[in-house]
Amino acid sequence: MMRADARRNRERILMTALELFTERGPGVSMEEIAQTAGLGVGTLYRHFPDRRAMVEELAEITLEGLRTHIRGRLEERPETYWALLLDVMNYCAWQPLSLIVSLAGSAAVPPSCAKLWDEVGELLAEIAGRAQQEGSMRRDLTPEQAVDVLYATVCRPASRFDGPLTTVVLDGLRATARQEP
Numbered sequence: 113m114m115r116a117d118a119r120r121n122r123e124r125i126l127m128t129a130l131e132l133f134t135e136r137g138p139g140v141s142m143e144e145i146a147q148t149a150g151l152g153v154g155t156l157y158r159h160f161p162d163r164r165a166m167v168e169e170l171a172e173i174t175l176e177g178l179r180t181h182i183r184g185r186l187e188e189r190p191e192t193y194w195a196l197l198l199d200v201m202n203y204c205a206w207q208p209l210s211l212i213v214s215l216a217g218s219a220a221v222p223p224s225c226a227k228l229w230d231e232v233g234e235l236l237a238e239i240a241g242r243a244q245q246e247g248s249m250r251r252d253l254t255p256e257q258a259v260d261v262l263y264a265t266v267c268r269p270a271s272r273f274d275g276p277l278t279t280v281v282l283d284g285l286r287a288t289a290r291q292e293p
Contacts, residue, residue, distance in 0.1 A: 122159045124149045129170055133208035137269025142166075168222050171212045175228035178207060182235045194248035194286070197239050197262075201282065204266040205273040213267045233259055250287050258285060 128149035132140040142163055146156040160166035181203050190196035212229070221229075233256075240258040243249035249258065265271065265281045272278060 118159075121149075121151060121155055125151065125156055125159055125166070126170060126173065129166060130174070130208060133170065133211045134206060135270065138167075138208075138211045138214040139269075167211060167214075168225065170208065171225045172222070172228065174207050174209070174212060175225060175232060178204065179228060179232050179235065182232065182239070186235070186239070192248055193239055193243035193246055197243055197249070198282070200236065200239065201262065201266060201278065202273040204262075205271050205275075205278065207266075209263075209267040209271070210269045233263075236262060244287075248287055249285055253285075261285065 125145060129140070129145045132145060132148060142156055142160075143153055145166075146153045149156070156166075160169070182200055185196055185199060190199075212225070236259045237255040240249060240255035240262075244251050244255065253261070261281060262285075265278050
């Protein structure tokens with residue numbers, strides 16, 4: 113069992129790392145995380161033996177939060193699936209998804225993270241498919257292709273929901289009279 117102060121330090125490290133990775137991308141150093149958290153580097157390394165261990169835990173926390181968010185919103189029966197998609201994209205913009213992509217590109221992804229990534233992708237494809245059925249999303253892409261486009265938008269450092277790339281991508285995915293069959 114972890115002492116209360118050690119548990120608080122671990123949570124402070126994770127929350128600080130989450131903030132920094134979300135703001136600046138995967139290039140943040142362990143020393144910056146420790147300093148910003150107001151802790152020594154030794155304290156950080158007692159909790160996480162290396163950067164990868166911390167990144168894997170953050171990835172799992174992030175993906176679990178995203179999955180929970182999407183499931184919760186689906187259960188609320190959204191007014192439109194396009195509105196739900198926008199809500200999820202906004203939520204994603206505040207997550208360090210570029211960190212998860214960097215994890216996948218560097219070595220074997222832990223099975224728990226791979227499973228969560230797949231579940232999130234399936235939920236997003238469900239939303240995209242329903243948005244297409246309601247006529248709010250263009251239909252010349254499969255739901256899975258739409259998810260790939262959305263990932264390219266939000267899985268990059270400093271992704272912003274109101275940023276130009278996100279705006280252009282969402283405008284391009286939205287159904288218009290010209291695109292409808």
